[in-house]
Amino acid sequence: MACVASRPLLALALLLAVCGSDAGGCFTAIFSFGDSLADTGNAIRLGGLGGPTGSPPYGRTFFERPTGRFSDGRLIIDFIAQGLGLPLVQPFLGGGSIEEFRQGVNFAVAGATALDLSFFRSKGIQPSWTDRSLHVQIGLFKQLLPSICAGRDPKDVLNSSLILMGEIGGNDYNHPFFQGSKVEEIRPFVPSVIASIKSAINDLIEIGAKTLLVPGNFPIGCVPVYLDIHKSENVEDYESETGCIKWLNELSQYHNRLLQDELDQLRKLHPQVNIIYANYYDAMISFFRAPHIFGFKAPLHACCGSPGPYSVNRNAPCGHRNAKVCSDPSGSVSWDGIHLTEAAYGAIASSILEGPHASPSLTKVCSGTRQDAVYDF
Template identity: 40%
Template sequence: MLRLMGLPSLTLNYCILCFLLVYAAASGVENENQKVVVCPFRSIYQFGASLHDTGNLIRVGAIGPTLPAARLPYGITFPGRPTGRWSDGLLIVDFIARAVGLPLLNPYLDKNASFTNGVNFAVTASTALDIGFLAQKGVVVPSITVPLSGQINWLKTYLSSSICAAPSDCKDRLKRSLFFVGEIGRNDITFALVQGRTIQEVAAFVPDITTSVINAVREVIQVGGRRIVVPGTFPLGCFPNLLSQFGTQDPKDYDELGCLRSINNLTIFRNNHLQQALGSLRKEFPDAVILYADYYAAFQSFLARAPLLGFHQNKLYMTCCGSGGGQYNYDRNKVCGSTGVISCPNPPQYIHWDGVHLTQKAHLAISQIVIPNILSRIQCF
């Protein structure tokens, strides 16, 4: 396993890139006629929610700096201080940036930051659907979040005020950029489930979630984006927050990995619906590269091999930073960052950081599956 701490950034970039190329060959991504080519990306633009937020939510109003991700133990593994990432360290988007030789993305709301190599627009707890739409479905969303449509508006403001001195400059920059739209839609589903909506009720507005994501991708293409990656949703039935709330005593309710079947089936339905819509969008924009990143399959693949990767066999579904003990060490009323809640001394042995988000080591394990697959399918312009 690649050691992250103590390596200079250039050495780390080189090591990750070499590892990814070797991994791609070993996993069947590369064959005699196909090699993984790392395109010369100029920038990365990220939309989404907490899985990719590098510090936006902690900068929202007066409440932001008081949120858990603004204080330790968040960031305890890397860089040793809180950054607004909802993890002990790096996220998937961080590993993506390093794999293509770019600096880590700064959050859009950090007005003192450099955005030369892209921007992170993702905001924790954000939804694919607008807050008003979800309210009509009886789902309450935190008012401080920024739905996907709002993040797209941020992109347009950024382009018009920051980097495009002339239309030709903007077109050239975006043509050589990589856009990630998501992973988003997870919160729409999770908020609804924990607030009492049935799986059938949630499934009924999955098409609306898909439409919102597709519309966002369409807008990205219309402003000049040409290489867009749209991740699917992780298997939500494998996460401690939902396992603790919806767990049963019936073994038939769980799959072979120990995850809740019904919630994972809902997630599969959501991902399949998204993939079908992306297929139609590719026909609408044949000159754009629109890729689906299968986070669901990547998570399951790594979960099945987790003990071999150094994760503790008996703690695959336990939170590192949590309270409540029991099977999952998760209590939604006393979460990581709350008074009296401490993190475990060995985060690299855990998949789950706080019951909703993953540890740095889990992000790395998933990245080792996802990134080579993305790079092997990206067309260089």
């Protein structure tokens, strides 16, 4: 069983070794925006926003210490950087030097939304989360860009850079849900969320961005925290194939449809720009349809949490003194009930680097006419 559980990461290690050498020089930098799914250490430097990520057991798998990442190890952005032969992307607030920032900066902050806080106040929702929304992050990047460029034309710098646009937008639904809003109240937010993401992409293209990776939303109906909050005796509320909550996944699918429609429009407006949709939904839903392929034993349960139907208890979350940690995080999809394990992030990253959940895959963007190798994951 240990060999099965480790198969995705062993395959990914092979992919990183091969792609890291072949793709070296394809991109000179990664500039990242988003929320806790991409945050490599910004929130922890903004006070309480980092929650328990500055303490064990966070970071135990790869870094062997807490880093401010909301996982036991690496995130998708980390695997992508390694796969492209670049150093791990420095958090903007991490004290990196300008020289380090020339190879990448991460502006993602846990809890960040695509929409500004004024939107939520206008809907009667009082924000209790960070004000570093997507457009605030873009603004900080624009302020930093002249220093990174050091006299060069920003377009020359951005022409050879990869922009990772999130994931962003999930918290625009998470925060209201956790404050008690109903799906009927939240669903009308989706077009505004997508418009905000589209606006940010346009801003970046205008200053020279040439390759943007834009992830969709995860299937939130498969997230243990949501499964616990919305437990139902009605079997019709669940997908028979996965055990995930049907109506929550439908919200994610709606978000992703609108996002892809807008990306299609942007491609027509900017045919010289690579706008790549990262299909996080399909990449993750495959874990629940065929968990054995990935070595996941209890895909709907958190690895780090407290006793309960989905191993989560909001009164004793991961990092709480009463929380427990599973013996093998690589056998779990969810790390702490809302964020994923390194094993899950690694499997998703491999499907973005090499396919099939990004079209074109990042290695194909890098390789040009080179015939890419095919790996069995």
